[in-house]
Amino acid sequence: MQLVEDHIRTLIAADIPIWDVDPYATEVLQTPEPYYTELREKGAFVYIPRYALLACGRYDETREVFSDWERFVSSRGVGLADFHVAKPWRAPSIVLEVDPPYHTRTRTVISRALSPRAVNDLKDAFAAKADALITELLDLGEFDAVDDLAEAFPVSVFPAAVGMREISKRMLVDYGAMAFNALGPENERRSKWLEKASEIVPWIMEQCKRESLSPGGFGATIYAAADADELTEEEAGMLVRSLLSAGIDTTVTGIGNTIWCLGRNPEQFEKLKRDPKLARPAFEEALRYTSPVHSFCRTASVDTTVGGVPISRDTKILCVLGAANLDERKWLNADRFDIERRPTGHLAFGVGIHGCVGQIVARAEAEAILTAIAQKVYSIDIIGEPVWRPNHAIHALDSMRVRFNRR
Numbered sequence: 437m438q439l440v441e442d443h444i445r446t447l448i449a450a451d452i453p454i455w456d457v458d459p460y461a462t463e464v465l466q467t468p469e470p471y472y473t474e475l476r477e478k479g480a481f482v483y484i485p486r487y488a489l490l491a492c493g494r495y496d497e498t499r500e501v502f503s504d505w506e507r508f509v510s511s512r513g514v515g516l517a518d519f520h521v522a523k524p525w526r527a528p529s530i531v532l533e534v535d536p537p538y539h540t541r542t543r544t545v546i547s548r549a550l551s552p553r554a555v556n557d558l559k560d561a562f563a564a565k566a567d568a569l570i571t572e573l574l575d576l577g578e579f580d581a582v583d584d585l586a587e588a589f590p591v592s593v594f595p596a597a598v599g600m601r602e603i604s605k606r607m608l609v610d611y612g613a614m615a616f617n618a619l620g621p622e623n624e625r626r627s628k629w630l631e632k633a634s635e636i637v638p639w640i641m642e643q644c645k646r647e648s649l650s651p652g653g654f655g656a657t658i659y660a661a662a663d664a665d666e667l668t669e670e671e672a673g674m675l676v677r678s679l680l681s682a683g684i685d686t687t688v689t690g691i692g693n694t695i696w697c698l699g700r701n702p703e704q705f706e707k708l709k710r711d712p713k714l715a716r717p718a719f720e721e722a723l724r725y726t727s728p729v730h731s732f733c734r735t736a737s738v739d740t741t742v743g744g745v746p747i748s749r750d751t752k753i754l755c756v757l758g759a760a761n762l763d764e765r766k767w768l769n770a771d772r773f774d775i776e777r778r779p780t781g782h783l784a785f786g787v788g789i790h791g792c793v794g795q796i797v798a799r800a801e802a803e804a805i806l807t808a809i810a811q812k813v814y815s816i817d818i819i820g821e822p823v824w825r826p827n828h829a830i831h832a833l834d835s836m837r838v839r840f841n842r843r
């Protein structure tokens with residue numbers, strides 16, 4: 437505790453507000469907007485004693501910390517745990533949880549696998565799947581927008597694009613939820629999710645092997661890099677693991693949250709129906725408005741300052757992307773969902789060398805499903821109250837009953 441008290445004296449001297457909030461409390465994770473607002477109002481940075489953590493939620497400072505990989509490293513973990521001190525729950529990701537120069541080599545391979553060309557080749561298949569699913573949901577009338585749509589669609593296209601032969605929706609969705617919850621504090625939620633590791637991790641690791649993947653997929657491109665001696669066989673398996681960690685829950689959440697936005701803002705859905713080409717801008721605005729990945733950490737590698745605030749080496753910094761994406765200093769009418777906004781510079785995919793490597797795939801999935809909805813659905817009724825699913829890094833719905841009325 438002496439360490440924390442010394443820390444606090446330094447912070448008081450530097451005029452950094454101390455805030456006794458728990459960013460990982462269930463209510464905060466389910467309804468984060470008041471916390472986002474208070475965080476931005478308190479200052480560029482606040483100190484959260486219970487986790488010995490600095491947090492930021494204003495756009496400029498969050499962007500600065502997030503994009504400067506030299507001063508704010510990822511190799512000490514992008515969750516609360518500092519890998520210099522605590523043992524990670526799994527072998528660290530060789531792309532997310534590393535720094536240059538090593539990062540450059542793995543990032544090059546994974547971005548080749550997920551290149552615009554590779555994704556472009558999948559567009560017709562995505563559109564056909566999206567069309568069939570929306571037709572099915574119109575026949576059903578009422579359904580669960582999470583289970584039947586937001587989860588169903590990515591799981592029907594992404595694992596196949598990777599080249600997976602054995603597909604389990606529950607294993608894939610739960611592995612993502614586990615990996616993202618592991619980024620939070622050592623609380624009950626984190627332990628509860630990590631209990632599932634003994635069942636899910638062996639299944640995931642089996643699917644990452646060369647023999648489990650069919651030719652022509654993202655996975656095969658990664659293994660081809662091992663054949664060309666750019667990576668070891670083991671590193672190739674680890675990069676496929678990254679696809680399965682970050683490729684499902686993120687797109688599930690992005691699509692689910694977009695349906696939530698459109699259901700609550702019928703005038704915006706009218707605009708999308710009038711011009712289905714707004715599918716992509718509508719998705720970007722939903723990403724800005726709801727921030728599917730609400731926060732990620734960095735660790736200061738040097739003594740430095742950001743926006744005039746001194747930050748000491750070894751400090752964990754919680755970058756609250758959800759708060760930055762709603763910062764009225766950056767966005768006009770930040771609290772309004774407007775699909776014509778074109779929110780360039782939003783932080784929902786991060787920024788800098790660790791910016792989402794799968795964003796081209798995510799946008800292609802979203803475009804396919806939102807275009808099918810714009811063409812076939814007359815109106816979206818949300819039935820009852822949507823329920824949010826608390827997660828330490830993801831802001832996602834747990835359930836939302838919806839009716840699609842036929843056009």
Ligand code: OVM
Nearest residue numbers: 529532615616678681682
């Ligand atoms: C990874 C990864 C990348 C991005 C997010 C993430 C758990 C994991 O490389 O495993 O979330």
